[in-house]
Amino acid sequence: MTGPLAGVHVSDLPVSAAVREHYRASGIEELYPPQAAAVEAGITEGENVVAAIPTASGKTLIAELAMLTADGPALYAVPLRALAREKYESFADLPGVSVGISTGDFDSPDEELGAEDVVVATAEKVDSAIRNGASWVEDLACVVVDEVHLLGRERRGPTLEVTLATLQRRAPGVQIVALSATVDNPEDVASWLDAELVESTWRPVSLRTGVYDGDDVTFDDGSTLDVDVSDADEGDTDGERDTEATAALVEGSIDSGGQCLAFVRSRREAESLAMRLAEDDLAPDGDAAADLAAEIRDVDGTSTGHRLAEAAESGVGFHHAGLVNEHRALVESAFRERNLGVICATPTLAAGVNVPARRVVVRDLERYTGEEMSKLPVLEVHQMCGRAGRPHLDPYGEAVLVGDERTAEDLWDRYVDAGPEAVESQLAAREALRTHVLSVVASGFADSTASVLDLLDATFFAHQSPDVDLSGLLDTVTGELSGMELLDVGEATAETTDADTAATGDGSDALAATSLGETVSRQYVRPETGARLIEGIRTIEGMADDDVTALTALGVVCATPDMRGTYLGNRERADVYRYASRHAAAFTTAPEEADDFEAWLCAVKLARLVFEWSEGASIEALVDRYRVGPGDVESHVERTVWLLGAGDALAATLDADVDVFDRVRRRLVDSADDTPGDGVDRQPR
DNA sequence: GTGACCGTTCTCTAGACAGCATGTC
């Protein structure tokens, strides 16, 4: 809890009069307690601050205060492109402030970014910019990191911490402001960043959390809520009871003038819950709902699109990653404008853009993870619940976890009483270390094992586990990289490294990226992907020209770990295999040489899907032929284009006479332009 | 033969970042 603090008024802020006026115009007079605490902690005076506070408790203002008072340009780093967009637009409203944005799909040239007061970017984009030597990074006076608790994420956490560590070196003295969800160990993050910790559970709209036990809901403030489950169904299974209960909770909330979010486990269940709810008309405004449905239908003629439009007519939406981006954005904005009463969603919505509702219902608290059913992390559930309570609209927010008489107590203990998990660095994972060691060497920040270790020393991992000796791990990683021809490892050297950093007694090895390694690092693909591409290029060189087709390049690219796999249905397995045999000459690997037959089949399926798309197949056709969502087609194509570019760059550095990658890439980009409603924006508005 | 009905078996499962270089009315 924050201690007693004198109120801080907008007029007290060391910010331009225009900005103060802007705040007043949007109804801000006095700062929220966590914001005041951040000011107290020196946020406007260049101090490093870690703010571990709930969503919607005013993080954006804290960030703005830091950025506007910084003595130079500022960077706002986010984990999601959609979030970058959202923040870009909100910062652009600030008077007298120029804002730029930089994400993989939405980007301005470096020189322009250097001229902005504020740049919004994804963390990966920042990492990539650093690797490629973008100059704007070095002039930064302030860096705000949104959702720092993602430091604990398996793949993206390490890039966040390495980026932050190198950023502090590239721009010495930058003010670091880190915004975190409530976690168990915010003080670890704060001490790593040498920052003041502001910790609070204060929210502008109070939140009560409750558990449904098959009979009624008991909230943590002691109140209860009857749930009127229609007794039409008798002898139901547990699952049916759960969805009937969530339907009742959703409808109850809407009846009393609220909006609701319902979280379920899978895409299919999000859609089927939506269809179940859409049986009743829940639209706050019928005309607006009809307009929305028309707009949705306008985007694509996919069966998913039709279902979404149909649900929307009743004021119901669903939301998951299988949706085309445009549909997702439409659902989000329609909900914000109160043209939808409910969204049935997978966890995408929990960490995405701002979509507050009066009530949040979490129906599924377990998830299938590949081998087993596992319980959702507390942090994730809290983020879902935290969406409850619309400022200025709701008297309170409520979150309900749906269980039954058997599980209710367990849910209560786990998610209501217990706190969230601690953030733990994942940098020690070999895979993560491999990519970051390569990048640090390739971009010239280190040239020996000693200097790499020196850099890693500034990392969250080193801060958290000072006793772990990374040098052994580093040796195996450099060995692997050199086996991939990405890194040259020299023998122990007496030169270069300063004596005081050479903690590794018997000297340190010289490290240098090969030209392949440099390309891999610049292209931002993982080392294993690079190795795979190199291997593919070499076998293509040895193939008969007639056998090298678009499928060849796509096959190589899709077999790469940077390509997300799809699920292979049992039913399609035989068909995919037949396809592979029919086109065996074009593929670079035969099934018997694949170390993982399943993965090989998935790669073939993806290559085929993207190939057919490039041949002009409509998204609709692909969606029902390959059991993927429209959004999956979109993201597969985008990713393929990226990897084909990397393949081409590697072919060039190998000096190989291979141009399939580039040819196929161009063809994909062209068909993307031809596909209506599917173009990717290239320039900020 | 056919269609309604019902119990059993089978299938399937969240999410999402990155490169680069031009063209359009």
Added chain:
DNA sequence: CTAGAGAACGGTCAC
């Protein structure tokens, strides 16, 4: 001890 929804399948029975 712990998955569970829903589609697909297959069988029965009445007419």
